[in-house]
Amino acid sequence: MxxxxxxxxxxxxxxxxxxxxxxxxxxxxxxxxxxxxxxxxxxxxxxxxxxxxxxxxxxxxxxxxxxxxxMKLEDEKLREALTSYQGELLAKIEKLQKLNRHLTEFLEGEALINLDIFNQPLQDQYAKEAEIKYGETPAYQSYQARTASQSNEDFKEVQHRMDAVFEKFNTLAEQQAPLNETQSIVVEWKKVMRENADFSDEVLVMIAQGYEQNPRFKDYFKKFGNSNLPSYIAKHVTHHLE
CATH class of the missing domain: 1.10.1660.10 (Multidrug-efflux Transporter Regulator; Chain: A; Domain 2)
Incomplete structure (x- = not known):
């Protein structure tokens, strides 16, 4: 039955x-x-x-x-028809795993801006934005020439030195050091910045002001534990380089 x-x-x-x-x-x-x-x-x-x-x-x-x-296919024919779907499924799995890593990092305290949501690292996003804005300028062309041969280790070393400068800025900001006590750190910041490109003082001031105005830069500075740091850097760089 x-x-x-x-x-x-x-x-x-x-x-x-x-x-x-x-x-x-x-x-x-x-x-x-x-x-x-x-x-x-x-x-x-x-x-x-x-x-x-x-x-x-x-x-x-x-x-x-x-x-x-x-539904009309026998199993063998169905297997042939579904071959392409396995690649798509693996791509979806990889995407979900990446999304889960981002979620874990965010829940553990990482700033959302530091996650490569746009399918490329944050530094690459900044580089593309810079190309769009400044691609025809001599400063950007010198930046391209100098960084073209840089390895990942070279880049990390420059970033490490820059973060060390930001740490010094942060110490001065916490001490509320006045403008007349920050010229040396501004000069040090300028030196590190000019390792990558022939930035004029005018462009450097614009970059520093971008720390304060660009929400993604502000999120980057959160790791230093001082929400006023971007404004402090912008103010002191502007004072000494304008």
């Missing part, structure tokens, strides 16, 4: 909703094999197997219009 399952039982077994089963029936994707005397939909074991295949294909991201055609 054939075993049939009511719609309620199918929803309990599979976890999908009655509404979804109604919809699959309406579009002809999965119609129940039997109707009870009261016209209730009744599903056979074979119907459940077909539903399992539908849910499998849907989970892979196959559009419903394609699922109907794939």
């Amino acid at each position: 054939t075993q049939y399952y009511s719609m309620k039982e199918v929803t309990q077994i599979t976890g999908i909703t009655k509404r979804t089963l109604h919809y699959y029936d309406e579009i002809g994707l999965l119609s129940p094999s039997h109707r009870a005397e009261n016209q209730y939909r009744m599903y056979s074991q074979q119907d459940l197997i077909e539903l399992q295949k539908i849910l499998f294909l849907k989970g892979l991201g196959v559009p419903l219009k394609n699922i109907e055609e794939m």
